[in-house]
Amino acid sequence: MSKIKYREALNAALREEMERDPLVFILGEGIGEKGGSYKVTDQLIQKFGAERVIDTPISEASFVGLAGGAAIAGTRPVVEILFVDFALLIMDQVCNQVAKFQFMTGGQANVPFVLRTQGGVGNGLAGQHSQSLEALFYHIPGLQVVMPATPYDAKGLLKASIRSDSPVIFIEHKQLYMTEGEVPEEEFEVPIGKADIKRPGKDVTLVTYSFMVGESLKAAAELEKEDIDVEVIDLRTLTPMDMDAIFSSVKKTGRLVVVHEAIQRGGIGGDIVANVVSDAFYDLEAPVKRIAGKNTIIPFNVSLEKECIPSVDEIVEGVRQVYFS
Amino acid sequence: MKKELIKRMYETAFTIRRFEQTAIEQYRIGKIYGYLHPYMGEEAIAVGTITALQPDDFIVSTHRGHGHAIAKGHDVSRMMAELFGKQTGFCRGRGGSMHVANMEQYNLGANGIVGGGIPIAAGAGMAIKQKKTSQIVLGFFSDGAVNNGVFHESLNLAAIYNLPVIFIIENNQYAAATPYETVNLEKDLSMHAKGYGIPGITMNGNDAVKIYEAMQAPIKRARAGDGPTLIECKTYRHMGHHVNDPGLYMPQDVMEAWKKQDPVDILASYLKDSGVSEEEIQAVQTHVEELMEAAVKFADESPTPSVEEFLAEIPAY
Numbered sequence: 001m002s003k004i005k006y007r008e009a010l011n012a013a014l015r016e017e018m019e020r021d022p023l024v025f026i027l028g029e030g031i032g033e034k035g036g037s038y039k040v041t042d043q044l045i046q047k048f049g050a051e052r053v054i055d056t057p058i059s060e061a062s063f064v065g066l067a068g069g070a071a072i073a074g075t076r077p078v079v080e081i082l083f084v085d086f087a088l089l090i091m092d093q094v095c096n097q098v099a100k101f102q103f104m105t106g107g108q109a110n111v112p113f114v115l116r117t118q119g120g121v122g123n124g125l126a127g128q129h130s131q132s133l134e135a136l137f138y139h140i141p142g143l144q145v146v147m148p149a150t151p152y153d154a155k156g157l158l159k160a161s162i163r164s165d166s167p168v169i170f171i172e173h174k175q176l177y178m179t180e181g182e183v184p185e186e187e188f189e190v191p192i193g194k195a196d197i198k199r200p201g202k203d204v205t206l207v208t209y210s211f212m213v214g215e216s217l218k219a220a221a222e223l224e225k226e227d228i229d230v231e232v233i234d235l236r237t238l239t240p241m242d243m244d245a246i247f248s249s250v251k252k253t254g255r256l257v258v259v260h261e262a263i264q265r266g267g268i269g270g271d272i273v274a275n276v277v278s279d280a281f282y283d284l285e286a287p288v289k290r291i292a293g294k295n296t297i298i299p300f301n302v303s304l305e306k307e308c309i310p311s312v313d314e315i316v317e318g319v320r321q322v323y324f325s
Numbered sequence: 326m327k328k329e330l331i332k333r334m335y336e337t338a339f340t341i342r343r344f345e346q347t348a349i350e351q352y353r354i355g356k357i358y359g360y361l362h363p364y365m366g367e368e369a370i371a372v373g374t375i376t377a378l379q380p381d382d383f384i385v386s387t388h389r390g391h392g393h394a395i396a397k398g399h400d401v402s403r404m405m406a407e408l409f410g411k412q413t414g415f416c417r418g419r420g421g422s423m424h425v426a427n428m429e430q431y432n433l434g435a436n437g438i439v440g441g442g443i444p445i446a447a448g449a450g451m452a453i454k455q456k457k458t459s460q461i462v463l464g465f466f467s468d469g470a471v472n473n474g475v476f477h478e479s480l481n482l483a484a485i486y487n488l489p490v491i492f493i494i495e496n497n498q499y500a501a502a503t504p505y506e507t508v509n510l511e512k513d514l515s516m517h518a519k520g521y522g523i524p525g526i527t528m529n530g531n532d533a534v535k536i537y538e539a540m541q542a543p544i545k546r547a548r549a550g551d552g553p554t555l556i557e558c559k560t561y562r563h564m565g566h567h568v569n570d571p572g573l574y575m576p577q578d579v580m581e582a583w584k585k586q587d588p589v590d591i592l593a594s595y596l597k598d599s600g601v602s603e604e605e606i607q608a609v610q611t612h613v614e615e616l617m618e619a620a621v622k623f624a625d626e627s628p629t630p631s632v633e634e635f636l637a638e639i640p641a642y
Contacts, residue, residue, distance in 0.1 A: 106416035106419045
């Protein structure tokens with residue numbers, strides 16, 4: 001085990017998979033000499049050359065579609081979109097082409113396609129560089145949506161995604177790139193579709209993912225001082241969703257809080273809550289709660305910006321409400 | 326050109342023509358439903374370009390894609406079965422007319438989105454480059470797709486990466502019902518190639534033999550790793566946009582003029598010029614008629630997809 005950064009874990013996953021399989025190649029804006037805006041592809045062009053580490057023009061729809069075509073035709077592309085906000089330029093290629101090809105051809109072909117991107121609030125990046133848009137992909141059948149919160153999960157899930165024969169939307173978080181965590185040096189994979197209990201607890205189930213995992217763990221540490229024992233479940237993968245992990249935790253605690261940075265309206269939280277209320281209603285001992293981003297465009301001003309997404313204090317207060325009701 | 330080659334091209338073109346006519350008949354009696362976009366009038370393009378390929382070269386097709394599939398050698402019975410929505414169709418009834426694909430014959434699929442296949446064609450070219458094989462890709466699309474951003478972006482990507490892709494504009498002069506000259510000031514659409522630093526060719530899209538000949542240089546260029554070419558084939562649909570569009574917006578005199586340049590008839594006259602007898606042509610036609618009859622029978626008698634199988638296949642994502 002060694003302690004490495006989230007971005008270094010991603011870099012290692014890409015490097016190891018490219019070494020292992022000559023069919024893996026990567027493409028995106030400024031991923032070559034520059035090594036990517038967040039240094040995830042640092043030094044890869046030096047190792048693998050410009051044929052496999054491909055800088056693209058700013059033509060998101062088409063270079064993502066190109067990656068889709070390359071996947072269909074037998075290679076394993078990993079394509080990077082700088083900000084998930086820019087993914088709004090690629091929706092036809094992702095949702096109509098990549099997501100549907102396996103199904104519409106009656107299962108004739110695999111589509112080993114990975115789209116790496118990053119989202120979330122940063123520090124004054126305003127309305128078009130700060131969004132959390134996972135619900136858009138979550139809504140489309142045929143896409144696996146992966147959102148790791150730790151360096152360990154980032155590496156293990158990126159490897160699993162590259163080895164998957166079906167499309168993966170892999171959404172990183174800009175505030176996680178510099179976070180550190182233990183990552184084994186030996187080979188490992190984290191399976192797609194498995195949640196992880198980041199903190200066991202018996203009183204309240206808190207389901208979350210991505211950057212909010214860390215914020216929720218901070219909240220749980222606060223609540224521990226009040227003898228409220230929170231179980232923090234990190235979904236890690238949104239589709240397929242590990243509902244079994246949620247059901248078995250709710251069965252134990254009888255209480256559910258869902259936390260995410262994305263806006264509440266039409267968000268993942270509503271779907272999780274609906275599943276629990278309809279399929280595990282009698283396990284519940286209190287009303288469920290969603291703690292999510294406000295239904296707003298993210299403002300530039302940082303003191304306004306921080307109001308948009310759940311704070312540790314809000315999470316603490318929300319869990320308290322559910323615990324005491 | 327060798328007689329046998331012209332004969333093969335004629336047979337393919339005639340098969341496409343008869344397949345479309347048969348499909349329309351089957352549509353009218355309710356055996357086929359949904360959207361169906363006939364390729365009648367445009368046969369020379371699929372035949373002239375795809376006949377010039379090797380079997381393991383890729384094609385990327387369009388919503389008007391039956392002709393490309395047949396020219397690629399797809400079994401017409403399984404084609405018809407797909408149009409009928411049957412289990413024996415190439416896509417087991419999951420795709421239908423707008424989504425016929427056959428990976429075994431390197432057809433990466435028709436597409437319900439105008440222009441949607443253009444980046445995929447570039448991507449297949451990138452896969453070839455990664456794998457270092459000598460295959461090439463033909464990406465088909467229409468004059469309508471030329472006004473979509475992905476056309477320009479993908480042309481540029483193929484150009485800068487030197488991809489072995491030939492982009493074929495089937496200029497049938499209508500984007501659905503919109504005349505192309507009302508939405509393009511440049512009349513020769515291959516002129517767009519200049520902006521991306523690659524060769525562009527505009528030609529008559531109704532003469533399969535001339536198209537076949539014109540394909541030789543772009544194919545050589547693509548296989549040599551020298552990059553893509555943009556080809557515009559000017560043609561005209563023999564009917565409206567789809568089976569239920571009477572095409573009333575298409576001027577009759579223009580239609581008649583184009584029908585006098587019928588791509589199937591042009592191939593027949595090449596055949597006659599090469600010394601093929603009327604009887605031999607008749608024999609080809611009889612063979613195709615038998616194929617059509619067998620295709621309809623096969624499609625009709627094939628099982629409908631199993632609901633249980635479909636439900637069991639729904640993935641968890």
